[in-house]
Amino acid sequence: MSQFLEYIKMALFNILSNKVRSLLTMLGIVIGISSVILIMSLGNGAKESITEQLSTVGNGQVAIVSMGSERITIEDLEYIQANVEGVQAYLVTTMSEGTITTPKGTFTGYAYGCNENNYLFEQYSTLSNGHYFTKEDYDAGRMVCYIAEDDAIKLFGNTDVIGMPIDIEIQGKRLSYTIIGLTSYVTESNSLISYDYENAPIYLNVPLSTLDQRLGLNATQTLGYTDATLMLASNINTQDTCNQIIRILDSRHNCLGEDQFIFQSFNDILATINVVINMITLFIALVAAISLFVGGIGVMNIMLVSVTERTREIGIRKALGAKTRSIMLQFLLESGFITMVGGILGILIGLGGAYVISSIISMAMPEYAFTPSISPIVILITTLFSSSVGLFFGIYPARKAAKLSPIEALRRM
Amino acid sequence: MEPLIHIENIMKIYNPGENAVHALDGISLDIATGEFVAIIGQSGSGKSTLMNILGCLDVPTSGTYILSGQDVSNLDDNALSEIRNQQIGFIFQGFNLIPNLTALENVELPLIYRNVPTSERHECAVEALKIVGLEHRMRHKPSELSGGQQQRVAIARAIAAKPPVILADEPTGNLDSSSTREIMKILHNLHDSGRTVVLITHDVQIAENAKRVVRIMDGKIESDKTKEEGALSCQNKQ
Numbered sequence: 001m002s003q004f005l006e007y008i009k010m011a012l013f014n015i016l017s018n019k020v021r022s023l024l025t026m027l028g029i030v031i032g033i034s035s036v037i038l039i040m041s042l043g044n045g046a047k048e049s050i051t052e053q054l055s056t057v058g059n060g061q062v063a064i065v066s067m068g069s070e071r072i073t074i075e076d077l078e079y080i081q082a083n084v085e086g087v088q089a090y091l092v093t094t095m096s097e098g099t100i101t102t103p104k105g106t107f108t109g110y111a112y113g114c115n116e117n118n119y120l121f122e123q124y125s126t127l128s129n130g131h132y133f134t135k136e137d138y139d140a141g142r143m144v145c146y147i148a149e150d151d152a153i154k155l156f157g158n159t160d161v162i163g164m165p166i167d168i169e170i171q172g173k174r175l176s177y178t179i180i181g182l183t184s185y186v187t188e189s190n191s192l193i194s195y196d197y198e199n200a201p202i203y204l205n206v207p208l209s210t211l212d213q214r215l216g217l218n219a220t221q222t223l224g225y226t227d228a229t230l231m232l233a234s235n236i237n238t239q240d241t242c243n244q245i246i247r248i249l250d251s252r253h254n255c256l257g258e259d260q261f262i263f264q265s266f267n268d269i270l271a272t273i274n275v276v277i278n279m280i281t282l283f284i285a286l287v288a289a290i291s292l293f294v295g296g297i298g299v300m301n302i303m304l305v306s307v308t309e310r311t312r313e314i315g316i317r318k319a320l321g322a323k324t325r326s327i328m329l330q331f332l333l334e335s336g337f338i339t340m341v342g343g344i345l346g347i348l349i350g351l352g353g354a355y356v357i358s359s360i361i362s363m364a365m366p367e368y369a370f371t372p373s374i375s376p377i378v379i380l381i382t383t384l385f386s387s388s389v390g391l392f393f394g395i396y397p398a399r400k401a402a403k404l405s406p407i408e409a410l411r412r413m
Numbered sequence: 414m415e416p417l418i419h420i421e422n423i424m425k426i427y428n429p430g431e432n433a434v435h436a437l438d439g440i441s442l443d444i445a446t447g448e449f450v451a452i453i454g455q456s457g458s459g460k461s462t463l464m465n466i467l468g469c470l471d472v473p474t475s476g477t478y479i480l481s482g483q484d485v486s487n488l489d490d491n492a493l494s495e496i497r498n499q500q501i502g503f504i505f506q507g508f509n510l511i512p513n514l515t516a517l518e519n520v521e522l523p524l525i526y527r528n529v530p531t532s533e534r535h536e537c538a539v540e541a542l543k544i545v546g547l548e549h550r551m552r553h554k555p556s557e558l559s560g561g562q563q564q565r566v567a568i569a570r571a572i573a574a575k576p577p578v579i580l581a582d583e584p585t586g587n588l589d590s591s592s593t594r595e596i597m598k599i600l601h602n603l604h605d606s607g608r609t610v611v612l613i614t615h616d617v618q619i620a621e622n623a624k625r626v627v628r629i630m631d632g633k634i635e636s637d638k639t640k641e642e643g644a645l646s647c648q649n650k651q
C-alpha cells in the first residue's frame with residue numbers, strides 16, 4: 001500500500017514538472033466536463049423553476065375525461081358536487097372560432113363558452129370592472145359576456161365598454177352579446193407563464209348555454225361533454241377523491257370496468273413537461289459528452305508523446321527492476337490524475353458558469369430568473385466519468401510504455 | 414562452492430535469418446562470489462550483449478544461465494525485472510540517471526521497486542551516497558553534477574539495494590582520467606568490501622584493475638586469465 005502512495009507521488013511529481021503540458025492536456029477534459037455540468041445545472045434549475053411555478057397553476061384542479069362514447073353531463077357533475085366531499089365547483093367549456101364585429105372593425109376571435117364558475121378556475125385574471133355572468137344568466141341563456149381589458153382595447157380602442165354590444169359570427173350564425181364585465185391579467189413577477197402577449201387571441205367569455213342553444217354545437221347540455229374540470233378542496237386526498245368520482249361516473253353510465261372515464265391532474269401534465277425538459281437536457285449533455293470524448297483523445301495523444309519522450313526513463317526504471325504493472329500504474333495514475341483534476345476544475349467552472357449565466361438572465365430578463373441546481377450524484381458521476389476517461393484513454397499509452405524492452409529503451413538516446 | 418554466475422554455451426543471434434548476427438557464439442563462464450572480473454574486447458566483439466544477458470536485461474537465444482543457483486535463461490519479462498531488482502546493480506557508460514529526480518531519489522529507485530519502506534529506503538540510499546562520497550550533494554539534480562559525480566550517483570544506485578553482482582559497462586567511457594581514477598577506486602573498494610564486480614571495458618589499462626581478465630573476440634572467449642599468471646602485462650608488452 002505504501003508503494004501505491006509512492007506511485008501517486010511519482011505521478012503527481014511528473015504532472016507538476018510539466019505544468020503547462022498538464023494544463024493543456026486537462027483543457028479538453030475541463031471543457032467537456034464544464035459544459036456537461038453547465039447544461040445539467042441550468043437545465044435542472046430551469047426545470048425546478050418551471051415545476052415550482054406550474055405547481056401553483058393546477059392547484060386543486062382535476063380534469064375528468066371521457067375516453068369512449070359516454071359523455072359527462074351536467075347532471076353527473078351536479079350529482080358529484082352534491083355527493084362527493086371536497087368537490088367545490090365544476091367547469092365545462094367549449095371554444096368556437098368566429099368573426100367579431102365592432103365599430104372599429106372585424107377581428108378573428110373565439111367564443112369561449114363556460115359555466116358561471118369559470119372565474120374560479122381562472123388564476124391569472126381578476127375582474128376589473130362590471131361583473132361576471134351568474135348562474136341565473138347561464139340558466140336563462142342570457143346573451144352576456146365578459147372580456148379582457150387588452151381585448152377591449154384591441155376591439156374598441158378603449159376600456160370603456162361595459163354595456164356595449166358585440167357580435168360574433170360562428171359558422172354562419174350571428175350571435176349578439178352585451179359586455180357586462182372586464183378582467184385584467186395578474187402578471188405575477190417571476191412567472192414564466194404569461195397570457196399577456198402580442199397577437200394573443202381574443203376571447204369572449206360567454207355562458208355555454210347560449211352557444212349550445214343557438215349553435216347546436218357538438219358538446220350540448222343534453223348530450224354532455226367529453227371533459228370537465230373539477231375544483232377540489234386542498235385538504236382532501238386527490239387520488240382517492242378522483243377514484244371515487246370515476247366510480248360514480250362509471251355506475252351512472254353503467255360502464256363499470258370499461259375505463260370510459262379517466263382523470264388527469266395537473267401533476268401528470270407536469271410530469272410530461274419534466275420528461276421533455278429532461279430529454280432536451282440529456283440531448284445537450286450528450287453533445288457535451290462528445291467534447292469530453294475528444295478531450296480523452298487529447299489525453300491519449302499527450303500521454304503517447306510523453307511515453308516517447310520518456311522512453312529512456314522507462315528503460316532505466318525497468319533495468320532497475322520496475323515490472324510491467326509498475327510502469328502501467330505510473331502512466332495510468334498520471335492520466336487518471338490529469339483527468340480527475342480536469343474534471344474537478346470542469347465542475348467548478350461549469351457551476352460557476354451556470355451561476356454567471358443565471359445571474360445575467362435574472363438581471364436582463366427578471367421574469368425568467370431561476371437558480372441553477374445540480375445534484376451531488378451528477379457531480380460524483382461526472383468526476384468518476386472523467387477519471388475513467390483518463391484511465392480508458394491512458395491504457396494504450398501505458399501499455400505501450402510498459403511493454404518496452406529495457407535494452408531497446410536504453411539504447412535510444 | 415557453487416559459482417555465483419554460471420553460463421554455459423550461451424548463444425545470442427540477432428536477426429535470425431539471412432543476415433543473422435552471431436553476437437555471442439557459445440560462451441561459457443563461471444564467476445565466483447567476491448571476484449573482480451574485467452571483460453575486454455574490441456568494439457563489436459559482443460561485450461555489451463554479454464553484459465545484457467548477465468544483467469538479465471536480455472535472454473540468450475540458447476544456452477544456460479544460472480545466477481545464484483537459479484536458472485534464469487528462460488524467464489519472462491516480469492520475472493527478469495524481479496531478478497534485476499534483487500540480484501544486479503548496473504553501472505552504465507551513459508550514467509542513465511533520471512534527469513528530473515534528485516541524486517537521492519535516483520538512488521532510491523531500485524529500493525522503491527523492491528518495496529522497501531520509506532524510512533529504511535532513505536537510510537540505505539544515504540548510506541550508499543556516503544560510500545561514493547556524495548552525501549552532501551544528494552539534493553542535486555543530475556544536471557547540477559559533473560560527469561564523474563553523476564557516475565558516482567549511478568554507482569550509489571547500483572549498490573544501494575546491496576545486490577550480489579555489480580555490472581559495469583564501460584563505466585569510465587565518458588569520463589576524464591581523474592574521474593576515471595576516482596571511479597576505479599570506488600570499484601576497488603567495493604570489491605575489497607566483498608562484492609562481486611564485473612567490469613566491461615575495451616581499455617586494457619582499466620582492465621588491469623581487475624584480478625581476472627576475460628577477453629572476448631567475435632562472440633567467443635579468447636582468453637581468461639587471473640593476474641597471478643601475469644598474463645596481461647605479458648600480452649601488453651608483445
Ligand SMILES: Nc1ncnc2c1ncn2[C@@H]1O[C@H](COP(=O)(O)OP(=O)(O)OP(=O)(O)O)[C@@H](O)[C@H]1O
Pocket residue numbers: 427428434435436454455456457458459460461462463615
Ligand atoms: N539489437 C541488435 N540487433 C542486431 N545486431 C546487434 C544488436 N545489438 C548488437 N548487435 C550486434 O552484435 C554485435 C555485438 O555487439 P555489442 O554491442 O555486444 O558489442 P560491444 O562489444 O559492446 O561493442 P562496443 O565496444 O562498441 O560497445 C555487433 O556486431 C552488433 O552490431
Ligand SMILES: [Mg+2]
Pocket residue numbers: 460461462
Ligand atoms: Mg558496448
